[in-house]
Amino acid sequence: MKKNNLKHRDINWLYFNERVLLEAENKETPLLERLKFLAIFSSNLDEYFKVRVSGLRQIKQLDKNLRKKLMFKANSTLKQILKTVDKQQVQFGKVIASILVELEKENIFIRSVADFNEEQKVFLSNWFDTNIKEYCQVYPETNNIKLTDSALYLVTSHADKSYSIVKLPTDEKERFIRIPGKGHQYCYLDDVVRLSVHKLFPQKESIDCYSIKISRDAELYLEDDYSDVELVEKIYKSLGKRKSGQPTRLLYDYQMPKWLLSSLKKDLNLGDVDLSPGGKYHNLSDFFTFPFPENTERLQYEPKPALNHPELSYSNNIFESISKKDQLVHFPYQKFDVIENFLTSAATDPKVVEIKMTIYRIAKSSALADALLTALNNKKKVTLFVEAQARFDEANNIMWGRIFEEKGAKVIFSIPQVKVHSKVAMVFRKEEDKIRRYAYIGTGNFNAKTSTIYCDHGLFTANKKITKDLKQVFEVLERKLIVPKLKRLLVxxxxxxxxxxxxxxxxxxxxxxxxxxxxxxxxxxxxxxxxxxxxxxxxxxxxxxxxxxxxxxxxxxxxxxxxxxxxxxxxxxxxxxxxxxxxxxxxxxxxxxxxxxxxxxxxxxxxxxxxxxxxxxxxxxxxxxxxxxxxxxxxxxxxxxxxxxxxxxxxxxxxxxxxxxxxxxxxxxxxxxxxxxxxx
Structure with missing residues (x-):
């Protein structure tokens, strides 16, 4: 088969993200929920630039012979990506405009500086002085500035054709601020700063403000995409680095004057390919936190509270239920606490002697982590396999790994070039002088938060053939076994x-x-x-x-x-x-x-x-x-x-x-x- 008999994954991914945008555009989607799809689209695109576009840009730096071995042309792919993204950004802007019109029909307003009445201007000027000003990070000098990845900045142009940069305090303050007025009125934090930006630069005449945001490379993991280990090492050596941090794109307000864009490009050491025009507001993933007004339930999804599991939610002994019959769970339709109860029961059951589990993405705080700590306090043997390369969750996973290790768990971090992506757990329980194994094998992470929005399935089983196979999987992870002899599981x-x-x-x-x-x-x-x-x-x-x-x-x-x-x-x-x-x-x-x-x-x-x-x-x-x-x-x-x-x-x-x-x-x-x- 010819290689052109496959669609290019990075280009095709953009059409997946378009499907997300179509849900925001769809008027059958409840109005306030459409804002969330805008947030998902925006968040997805940010990660895409950090990861996929980052990889293409770095591959572009390779010599011709190495690029040939990768079987595709990074430059032409990048051009097609940027062309498609620009087209989608136009569509994105139209969808936002349409949603804002629909919101106004419901007496929900997101005001901009041009729309503020005098009462609102006075309110926001005072709000800036008392709540915002001290948190704004100001860069009056533009030399040697390193902008933080994904942070929001306002570039202020001055009458003398100089400019200054202000970092918006989105980590400390909410992005959307309730303001006085009839109905439900809000504004962006950005516009609170725009209105009072002259207070930050009293010595200069400020003309206007323009939003910018820079996306930086995530760490390059070529081994995710290419199986030739020797080739991957050559590429890393050729690039001379694997570290993150290089700018991938500068998203800027398309109304920014050419002289200002040119100055930014020069001072931030960017090329034309790094520049991506956008709207007045960036980081619209913050629509996730848009405060839904009271009495607007009809503009939201109808409640679908997670259901009890018909067997496990009512069981007095979860192990007895699983030993009698395999049990299947479905999230988010059913409560995640069946997994938490499984591990909590294991932690407190005197018959349980050991727990083994893989951790790919774990919440910063969870009942699941508490159960594992309880098991350690109860002197049970706990072995955890922590994925140290789960992109964007590396630090959190490593933190938990260290905590469990300090409490006495055996913690094994993934080895380079092989990620532990499986979602499995096993409990070893002493029953009638024999050890009985209980397993959980799922499609999704052990994470209570994501279980409310991710559709996943998980199987609890005590089937001896399955648990025997899974025991071998854990032995592989513990480096006790090189190749498992499997009868039932696919591994x-x-x-x-x-x-x-x-x-x-x-x-x-x-x-x-x-x-x-x-x-x-x-x-x-x-x-x-x-x-x-x-x-x-x-x-x-x-x-x-x-x-x-x-x-x-x-x-x-x-x-x-x-x-x-x-x-x-x-x-x-x-x-x-x-x-x-x-x-x-x-x-x-x-x-x-x-x-x-x-x-x-x-x-x-x-x-x-x-x-x-x-x-x-x-x-x-x-x-x-x-x-x-x-x-x-x-x-x-x-x-x-x-x-x-x-x-x-x-x-x-x-x-x-x-x-x-x-x-x-x-x-x-x-x-x-x-x-x-x-x-x-």
């Missing part, structure tokens, strides 16, 4: 890739022999070339392939002939809704004896080859049927699903031939609520 980088490829080939063989063949898979991202080429072969063989891919999807086509359409037996959709779809589910027809796996791995090269990932087969019939029903609701979503086609059109699913509207996230909630009521 990267050992068995996941080859097993999935074999399962796809089984479906191809069935289709060739005229038998029913099908592959249904839900994941966050589809990028690995071997997996995509296997899907191409399956589609060409007549296998029915149905995919749900939330993020980027590099699947392009199954033939070099552009006239050959494979739409009849492959259909790919993406669901962007109230919650973030994060679960991974893989279902194979398998000659009528269906096989299903859930776990932490996407079909990305890094998840298959360079991370410790764990996927578990669903063996319990009831759980299998429950998960398949949930998957079918998602496959039939005709309200929030969009089609991933060759043109990146992001068009909505056509449901004209379906009997009723299906919004899968709400349908799943109702389904689980009904099951709970039936079982109680």
């Amino acid at each position: 990267s980088p050992f068995t996941t890739r080859i097993t999935f490829l074999n399962l796809i080939q089984n479906e191809i063989n069935a289709a060739v022999n005229g038998k029913k063949a099908g592959i249904t898979a839900k994941m966050n991202s589809l990028e690995d070339a071997d997996m995509i080429y296997a899907l191409y072969r399956a589609v060409n063989a007549g296998v029915d392939v149905r995919l749900i891919v939330r993020g980027f999807c590099c699947y392009l086509k199954a033939s070099d002939d552009p006239n050959v359409s494979m739409k009849d037996n492959i259909y790919i959709t993406s669901i962007i809704d109230r919650y973030l779809e994060h679960g991974r589910i893989y279902l194979f027809e398998n000659g009528g004896d269906e096989l299903m796996y859930i776990g932490s791995a996407d079909w990305m090269t890094r998840n298959l080859d360079r991370r410790i990932e764990v996927l578990v087969p669903i063996l319990d019939t009831d759980i299998f049927n429950e998960l398949k029903h949930i998957l079918n609701l998602q496959l039939n979503d005709n309200q929030k699903a969009r089609v991933l086609d060759l043109e990146n059109s992001n068009k909505k699913v056509d449901f004209s031939d379906q009997d009723e509207p299906i919004r899968s996230q709400y349908a799943i909630y109702d389904y689980l609520k009904t099951k709970l009521n039936e079982n109680r």
Whole structure:
């Protein structure tokens, strides 16, 4: 297959973020919730520049021979990215303007300096003096300034064609400030400073203010994308650094005069490619914290309180419940405290002798961490595997690792070039003179906060074959075992890739022999070339392939002939809704004896080859049927699903031939609520 038979992941990611923006644009989304989608779009784009654009820019510095080995042209990719981003920024501005008009119809106003009446000006002038001024960091001299990554600044132009920079105190103060007036009136912190900026520079005549924000490189992890270790080391050596901190882009108010932009470019040592025009306000991820006014519930999502689990939430002995039957949990539809209770029970149960667990992203404070500390206080053996390279959470993970270590836990940090991305825990309990193992294997992190917005699944099991496999996984992590001998689990980088490829080939063989063949898979991202080429072969063989891919999807086509359409037996959709779809589910027809796996791995090269990932087969019939029903609701979503086609059109699913509207996230909630009521 030619390399042009794959979509470029970094370019395709932008179309995923466009789907987020479309939810902000969608007038069927509750008005105040549309602000949150603006925040997600903005936050996503910031991280994208820090990570993906950063990598491309650094690769651009390599000599021609090294760039050739990477099989793509960083320069042309960057140009296409910036062109697409600029187009989306225009769309972003239009969406904001539309939302502001709709808010005003509801008597909710976000005022700017030009809109302030005299009463508001007096109020905000006093507010600046008493609450803001002392927190503003002022740079009257512009030489040798290093702007903080993602912080907000106002550049003030003066009458003498000089300029000054003010760092806004967004860490200390709220971004949106309630101001006097009819209805619900707010303004940006930025405009409070704009109004009184002359007080910061009394010796100069200030003309106007313009927002800027700089994004800096996150640390470069090329090993996430390239499997050739020797090549990766050559690249690092050639770059001479792996440290973060280089500027990736300067986002600036497009109304800024040319002389001022030119001065900033020179003084901050930036190039043309670093300059990105934007609107008057940046860091609109702060819309996450926009204060919803009282009595505006109809402008928000209807409440969907997390449900009790039909078995585990009512169990007097969680281990007894799990030993009798596997238990499946679904977040955010069900309460995360079933995991916390599992670990709390383990920490206090005198029969429990040991706990082992992986930590990829842990909250700064949580009942889960408290349970582990309680276990240590109760003299139980605790072994934790902490991912030290979970991007943007490195410091927090390391902090917790050190705390647990000081309290007596055995803490093992991930080794370079292999991340521990699996979400697994195991409890060892002494029962009738034998050690019984209890396992949890999930698709999402052990994090109570994210569990309220991430759609994930987790399996509790005491199945001996599964727990025996998982015990080996922990032995690998403890460096006691090099290669596990696995019977049930799929574990990267050992068995996941080859097993999935074999399962796809089984479906191809069935289709060739005229038998029913099908592959249904839900994941966050589809990028690995071997997996995509296997899907191409399956589609060409007549296998029915149905995919749900939330993020980027590099699947392009199954033939070099552009006239050959494979739409009849492959259909790919993406669901962007109230919650973030994060679960991974893989279902194979398998000659009528269906096989299903859930776990932490996407079909990305890094998840298959360079991370410790764990996927578990669903063996319990009831759980299998429950998960398949949930998957079918998602496959039939005709309200929030969009089609991933060759043109990146992001068009909505056509449901004209379906009997009723299906919004899968709400349908799943109702389904689980009904099951709970039936079982109680």
